[in-house]
Amino acid sequence: MARHRVGTAPAGHRIQLPPQLTPFINRQREQGQLRPLLLEQRLLSLVGPAGIGKTRLALELAASVSKRFPGGGWFVELAPLREPEMLPRHVARSVGIEEEGGGDAFHQLLEALAEARALLVLDNCESLVEASALLVDGLLRGCPHLTILATSRERLGVDGELVWRVDPLDTPQAGRPYTPLQLARLDSAQLFVDRAWRSHPDFAITDGNASDVAELLRRLEGLPLAIELAATWSGALTPHEIVTRLDDRFQLLSTRHRAMNPRHASLRAAIDSSYDALQDVERGVFRQLGLFAGGWSIQTMAAVCALEQAPALRVLVSLVDRSLVTVAGDPGGTTRYRMLDVLREYAADKLREAGELDVAWRRFTASFLRIAESAAGRLTAAGGERRLQELGAEHANFRAILAADAPSDPAQALRLASALTDYWRLRGHYTEARLHLRAAVRRAPAYTPDLVGALQSLGMLAFLQGDQADAMRWTRRALAISERTSDRHGSLRALEQLARVQFASGDLASARACLERGLEPARRLGDPEILCTYQLLLGQFALAERRADDGVELLAGALELARRADHVELSAVASGLLGRLHLLRGRPDLAQPLLMDTLTSVRRFGSWRHVAPVLESLAAVAADEGQHERAAQLAGAAAALHEQVGARPPAASPVRAPLADRWARAVATGQGRRAFERGRTMDLDGAIRYALGEAAAAVEERDPAPRGSVGLTRRQLQIARLVAHGLTNREIADRLFISERTAEGHIEQIRNKLGFSSRVQIAAWLVEQQRAGGEGG
Structure with missing residues (x-):
């Protein structure tokens, strides 16, 4: 190897890169964004977790700009190094500088590269991050025309460094079917097909395996190394x-290629080096973070x-700096963090190996029980919308606790399921709520107030889904236990609920008997919330029996009690019933303002349950006024809400039946059926806005977003921001009070309008809009 004169580039005029044996799959958008940055910035660091594809992206990027560096360029692999003091000599050898009688390698580098307009690619800087940072800082200061492209699992922390976090490849969305052609548009699928074909030349995505390939790619989370190994x-x-074996992914995802770099020979080996580099306290925290199924805030992390x-x-x-944790965004005002599932599973394995699982799990469940119980009972009071959002953010963590095969504390599991009942009810998760409550009741200790509350909740949820027999069974069991244990609150709530089920079933005599049995004790107890529920049901009796004046008095009194108790939900129920009473009396002028007030109230806490009956009532008003x-359309929107929560409105209801007759005639025509179907496509917020007559929002496609958003509606732009913050379809649905299927449809429309195939592209587009000073962000 020849010696080089000071100030000359030691290796001619081309970038020397290791040859690649497999094609590079896409990432075209990232390359398009990174190329100008590499030509403008002197230090660009590609940062991300093990297996994310940093090295391959750096190689492709360097090759694409080779002509812009007349002084040449070099690729330097740092992973094999262990001694920091050897780093300058290793880099000097890699760029072609011979040792000169024990001379200082760093100064030889400076002399050789001083005037060279060259590119230096430093790969895997995390192996010697401090030494790499010192070397890079010195080279940039001493070589004014040198550009450095670094890959690392953590930033170097050098002045002037531009950090680009490398994202996973785009993956199929959960909950939607894919054809082979649709999958073929995704980078993750293209990578899988290319590498699978090399092991099995007949491999192709077909109608028969497309759903399995989609599930596999979702489970692998877009990690190129995991996809290649699978x-x-x-x-x-x-x-x-392959999918069925992913529960033991670390065993499965190891290479069968003998010549592969040992760091990439298995998924576990790739993560081991990151874990081994942590300090003891960081390892301890990392292990415990493996418990979080749905991300966390700094507050929940500190508690656990x-x-x-x-x-x-x-x-x-x-x-976060070491790419072991990802910032998931803060659309709700509180920054949240998450791990890729593969890192979470690795952390959980380490927690078990360390013998810390039982203690950590107890803290985890206790922390989330506190969160749920602190919000329970206050979701429909002032500030309830914020509490609902907080519970929604932690929903996956609650699910993980309740889905445990053998809860360490059955009483605690019962308390958690009971505390979450109002959240599930308001968000329309009726089926899931019944599933968790049944499991908790099955394991629960007998005869406790928590058990009574859970049984009542099961009865109420069954009632909401039109399952009258189950509602009766659970409620009667709750009544029997509460009476046996002298639980006055429990007894009164159970009697009122039993009366409500009987009333909706048309058994007015039994319902009245239950009401009369509980009314006087409820008055003596003096609890305004319990008394309000009794008075609401008495008002419905009056309504059904055509005792209009009595009904007005009772429901107005219930509304006053609800307001006195600061109970937003009961206030909405009372005003809605009062509106329907006026409607049945033939006074739409008095009914409509009350019904509109109800919608305005329930909008604050997003209750699916209370919107549908009001929409049906307003449909009756419109039918009476000839607005067929x-x-x-209002009836269609109500029907969709009933379906989304799995609810069957009681056909025998003396309140609903006469109103339904009015709008049913409007739906019977051809034009009416088309309007009904339009209503069925509306989400909760859109249906409320349409009902309230907010004309600009009546049909979302007529509600353009601000300039710069290329035809997206305001709702689509809102969803694009949530996508950019890293929220899943389910999290977006919970945030915006829409169904998961509706969220998925909006995202599909966004991609179609922008010509994109992935969520990553949506996020990048939004960033570009903000940089350009547009209104997209």
């Missing part, structure tokens, strides 16, 4: 068989890890 099994296993918030934040920032298209 694809090597295609010669021996079908996609379905038994740390004060300040040290918890320091550790968390370190884990509006009547049919």
Whole structure:
């Protein structure tokens, strides 16, 4: 190897890169964004977790700009190094500089590269991050025309560094079917097919395996290393068989190629090096974060890890910097964090190996029980919308606790399920709520107030889904236990609920007997909330029996009690019933303002349950006024809400039946059926806005977003922002009070309008809009 004169580039005029044996799959958008940055910035760091594809992206990027660096360029692999003092000599050798009698390698580098307009690619800087940072800083200061492209699992922390976090490849959305052609548009699928074909030349995505390939890619979360390792099994296993073995993904995802870099020989090996580099306290926290199924805030992390918030934040920032934790966004005002599932499973394995699982799990469940119980009973009071959002953000963590095969504390599981009942009810998760409550009741200790509350909740949820027999069974059991244990509150609530089920079933005599049995004790107890529920049902009796004046008095009194108790939901119920009473009396002028007030109130806490009956009532108003298209559209929106929560409105209801007759005639025409179907496509917020007559929002496609958003509606732009913050379809649905299927449809429309195939592209587009000073962000 020749010696080089000071100030000359040692290797001619081309970038020397290792040859690649497989094609690079897409990432065209990232390359398009990174190329100008690499030409403008002197230090660009590609940062991300193990297996995310940093090295391959850097190689492709360097090759694409080679002509812009007449001084040449070099690729330097740092992973094999262990001694920081060897780093300058290793880099010097890699760029072609011979040792000169024990001379200082760093100064030889400076002399050789001083005037060269060259590119230096430093790969895997995390192996010696401090030494890499010192070297890079010195080279940039001493070589004014040098550009450095670094890959690392953590930032270098050097002045002037531009950090680009490498995202996973786009993956199929959960909950929607894919054709082979649709999958073929996704980068993750293209990578899987190419690598699978190399193991099994006959492999292709077909109608028969498309759903399994989609599920496999979702489970692998767009990690290129995981996708490549899974694809090597295609010669021996079908996609379905690979999916079924992913519960032991670390065993499955190891290479079958003998010549592969040991760091990439298995998914576990790739993560091991990151874990081994952590300090002891960071390892301890990392292990416990493996318990979080749905991300976390700094507050929940500190509680679960038994740390004060300040040290918890320091550790968390370190884990984010090392690409072991991802910032998931803060659309609700509180920053949240998450791990890729593969990292979470690795952390949970380490927690078990360390013998810390039982203690950590107890803290985890206790922390989330506190969160749920602190919000329970206050979701429909002032500030309830914020509390609903907070519970929605933690929903996956609640699910993980309740789905445990054998809860460590059955009484605690019962308390958690009971505390979440109002959240599930308001968000329309009726089926899920019944599932968790039944499991908790089955394991619960007998005869406790918590058990009574859970049984009542099961009865109420069954009633809401039109399952009258189950509603009766659970409620009667709650009444029997509460009377046996002298639980006055429990007895009164159970009697009122039993009366409500009987009333809706048309058994007015039994319902009245239950009401009369509980009314006087309820008055003596003096609890305004319980008394309000009794008075509401008495008002419905009056309404059904055509005792209009009595009904007005009773419902107005119930409304006053609800307001006195600051109970937004009961206030909405009372005003809605009062509106329907006026409607049945033939006074739509008095009914409509009350019904509109109800919608305005329930909008604050997003209750699916209370919107549908009001929409049906307003449909009756519209039908009476000859607005048949509006009547049919409102009825369609109500029907969709009933279906989305799995509810069957009681056909025998003496309140609903006469109103339904009015709008049913409007739906019977051809034009009415089309309007009904339009209503069925509306989400909760859109239906409320349409009902309230907010004309600009009546049909979303007529509600353009601000300039710069290329035809997106305001709702679509709102959803695009949530996508950019990293929210899943389910999280977006919970945030905006829409169904998951509606959220998915909006995202599909956004991609079609923008010409994109992935959520990553939506996020990048939004960033570009903000940089350009547009209104997209």
